Amino acid sequence: MAPKPTTDRQRAATLADVGREAGVSAMAASAVLNGAKTSTRIADDTRARILAAAERLQYRPNGAARGLAEQRMHTLGLATLLPGDELNQYFLEVFNGIVEAAARAGQSTTVFALEDWRQGASRLAALCDGRIDGMILLAPLLQLDDAASLPTHTPFVAVHANHALPGVVNIESDEEAGALAMVRQMIALGHRRILHLAGPTGSVGAARRVAGWRRAHAEAGLEPPPQYLVPGEFSIESGRVALEAWLQRHRGEPLPQAIFAVNDAVALGCQQTLAARGLRVPEDLSLVGFDDTLLARTAGLATVRQPLRELGHRAVELLVQRIEARAARRPDPAGPTQVLATEPVLRASLAAPAPTSRTVA
Amino acid sequence: MAPKPTTDRQRAATLADVGREAGVSAMAASAVLNGAKTSTRIADDTRARILAAAERLQYRPNGAARGLAEQRMHTLGLATLLPGDELNQYFLEVFNGIVEAAARAGQSTTVFALEDWRQGASRLAALCDGRIDGMILLAPLLQLDDAASLPTHTPFVAVHANHALPGVVNIESDEEAGALAMVRQMIALGHRRILHLAGPTGSVGAARRVAGWRRAHAEAGLEPPPQYLVPGEFSIESGRVALEAWLQRHRGEPLPQAIFAVNDAVALGCQQTLAARGLRVPEDLSLVGFDDTLLARTAGLATVRQPLRELGHRAVELLVQRIEARAARRPDPAGPTQVLATEPVLRASLAAPAPTSRTVA
């Protein structure tokens, strides 16, 4: 028997259609086709008739209608800034973890691209409009006031929020410990002049890496000079430009023995500047990143590993738990901030400093 | 039976709530709050009362309900294989383009992670359940039969489909021309032994790159020996392993002068194998990729640029056009397959071959 194309191509068949075709009511069809919650049993022959009718009509349940009735769309929202012109590997790895875990939990993921977080805060409320069951905020830069405008009827989970927001469970990784452990290693290798290309002021993540860098120095009884802390952004371009500018400003001074960049992208940017000047890694200068994105793995870049996929997984698991608790009218299982471990990853770009100091050309 | 009190923070305020609060009907509220299509005008004072009530109650329209009534969710679906354990840059760049363009068009994007395309074909129908208005297939591997099971009430657009599917508009790039132009350049530089690490059999994209590689040789009166065509997958790992195996199989023979990889990931894999053997790029061997992903840009890898973001943009634009045409009951503007241009990008990994031939060690 060939599958019969439905004559009506604009609309799909509904439960009512199936019911009519099978000579039963729509809810009998509902009970048979979409396993009803109530322990309603349907006689075998009716069931067969309904199944046949559904097959004949190519019946497909309508998710929007089901969602409206059930108050559950089985869809998670993901709010994030648009990666912009330069692909953000950090975002992509976490995103990957989220989609993966969501699929495993039978949820799909709707991505909302925000322009910026200021405007985003008010938009977030509008996005929780019943099309998603919960929302994940990816590296949100939100202030306390913003949390007030977040809807209370949709659970929120954040990954690497810059602020503890009431009602929003945060999942992050121990960036300070990672930075500390890494810079400790660098100092143990003999490095003394470790330039830190930091992130933007206002980012907690960046601040924590600075703190780790500082603490490692302090532990060793060292104090890095102020000009060894260079603010910047999280991008390749920023790393390239910031390092070039720094080198030009400090011409004639001793060349740093190592660079500890706020993330892999910035480290890659440094790499480009160094290459353009004929400086070799790690012979002339060691280079260390942060995140352990694919970029670092392919470039042989020493870095601090953050479990990015895992962060995504956790966010989804926690969010789904909160959604289900709410649906079951159980108490919200929202716990405290979850902090995952980080670890230094040693690769070819990090070596002991050369015995003789070079000078910035 | 009385409605639940508004103290219930589980639920958001509805139009009915707002109407009650303002002493008007729900549809008056609807007309004011969600710009009604009909030219129904509301008196200024009623309008003000409604607005005030909405503000007081923190009214937010419910997207699911609106979608059900309007038959339009303003959401696009994106079906794709899960990147798996290795992040797929190709996917990510197209994805980025899609989300970007969708946001611009006022649509959000729901990602459906498929296990594989066989099973996917039947799942696709289930995914078109009224929660999305149209679907983008990212690099689908579908057979003709599969198209038969696709629902006709949801428009489909594919990016780099391996097959022209009826009703599914395909957007692709001219991979053969790109490969041809690149290999031509390599031959013009003096390369004669150009190893092609190809993709899986069954992928049209891979086949087209092979075709370009062949044609460039033929134009120059050359014919590459059969062992210079090496099948593999699209991943870094595959590139690494395939090249290593090839080198072991051909020990003692002349070393290829250049490698033309099916994509950037495979080229990076080759890079790793070469580095492990102490072979230098481009001094000992030139290396060329395909796609121009971020990986190639940061690694200084010569490659063939595919406009990946642009492919995503086009897919969204076309899909939105088809959705709107359908909503307006205008004829479907689905045109023929769109083919975007590709171009060789010369970078440091490609240079003229060394004058003396080396031997595989």
Added chain:
DNA sequence: CTGAAAGCGCTAACAA
């Protein structure tokens, strides 16, 4: 200008 009523497609109490 405003409200009543019907319906989008489905689910879930409650009767029969």
Added chain:
DNA sequence: TTGTTAGCGCTTTCAG
């Protein structure tokens, strides 16, 4: 075991 009856929250047509 089945059908009836209400919604879920919103839009739209049609009366008043």
